[in-house]
Amino acid sequence: MSHPDPWRTATLGNGYAASVCVTPDGDTVLWLLAHGGCIEVDDDYGCCCTDCAPHEQLNRPIPHTMRSALDRPIQPRCSRPRSDGQPCRTPVARDGLACHWHRTTKETAR
Known part of the structure; x- marks a missing residue:
């Protein structure tokens, strides 16, 4: 999971922030951080917050709605x-x- 660098994050004033994020392997990617910390991205990583990707949370069961679909x-x-x-x-x-x-x-x- 990539993490925003708070020293390289700029609030845009419309509920979004532009941020340089650091990937687990040390690379940097540019992200737009949306309302409530949800991330809208155009790169290979995407958002993995609990709201957007509940199935991506480590040590948590797959949500019931997804389990029933599977x-x-x-x-x-x-x-x-x-x-x-x-x-x-x-x-x-x-x-x-x-x-x-x-x-x-x-x-x-x-």
Whole structure:
């Protein structure tokens, strides 16, 4: 987690502050600190405060809403090749079935 350097932080007067932050490996990145300390960034690190990233907090369980989303069964997809070569993402009742778009095509096998 990167930390803002208080000596290189300037309040912008609109609820934001511009700050030089130090990464764990000693590099520096520029961040905009938003209201309440939440960080809006455009770099590889992003915000990891408890409001924006509750799943990133060490030694804390994953929040219930995220756990229920992870435990939800995966919806089977058609997966037949589309005209652009990508797999079809149309939901189907069970694995191996073709969607309504691909049922009439000659090649329906996976």
